[in-house]
Amino acid sequence: MGEPERYVEFLIPVYVVLLVVMFENNPNSIFLLIGWNILFTFVQMSGSILKSFLVKMTKSNPVKQEHIWNEAVETMNSYLEDGKNRVFSNSLQLTKHFMGGNAKILFPTIAYPYTGRYHFSEIFPRDYSTIDKDVIPGLLKDFSIDWLLFDSNLDQTHNLENWPFLKKEKELNGNITICSVNLEMIKNV
The missing domain is CATH 3.40.50 (Rossmann fold)
Known part of the structure; x- marks a missing residue:
């Protein structure tokens, strides 16, 4: 499995617990969960883009x-x-x-x-x-x-x-x- 798949695999059980807790207390908390997903995806994509940029800058012509x-x-x-x-x-x-x-x-x-x-x-x-x-x-x-x-x-x-x-x-x-x-x-x- 690649790096992104490992993160998703790790977060699935956490999401299940969070969903139960969040919907039990506040049914509108789906927006918080969606926001968390977008933030996590953005951070991961930024890291990948930065890494590929740095590799490209350090390689010789x-x-x-x-x-x-x-x-x-x-x-x-x-x-x-x-x-x-x-x-x-x-x-x-x-x-x-x-x-x-x-x-x-x-x-x-x-x-x-x-x-x-x-x-x-x-x-x-x-x-x-x-x-x-x-x-x-x-x-x-x-x-x-x-x-x-x-x-x-x-x-x-x-x-x-x-x-x-x-x-x-x-x-x-x-x-x-x-x-x-x-x-x-x-x-x-």
Whole structure:
């Protein structure tokens, strides 16, 4: 059930008791009950509208982001070669753009509790679209990933220089870095 349905389900027994009490003492109290319903509906709708407005204001420009992702796909396709075409990104939105192409992608999902040895709550500790940087080396090694596309918009605290197994090939718009992966250099993770 959705959020509004839960409120209605909670209020039905309260309304029954209120109706009995109100009509027992004052038959004209139906207007008070209608007013309460209108007020409650208004408050709930205001909260939903405010929440959707705030979400819309905090998201980045989707047209610009879409352009950057398409540029990343085009650039990455020039790097792909036979046998070295396993691609991974810390952004699931960027990874989706590789579906249907000639790249093999690793796409962790919450539909399955585990991706390799990692539980989805380890992979997505904050939200579903952002992969945690601490599990990336293990995923790269476990799934023999050849290329990493690191979106620094999602994690501005991490420096790719801390990962010696990555070789920066190209940086796009200062946000997305295309790196080749040297699996032999990944230590026990």
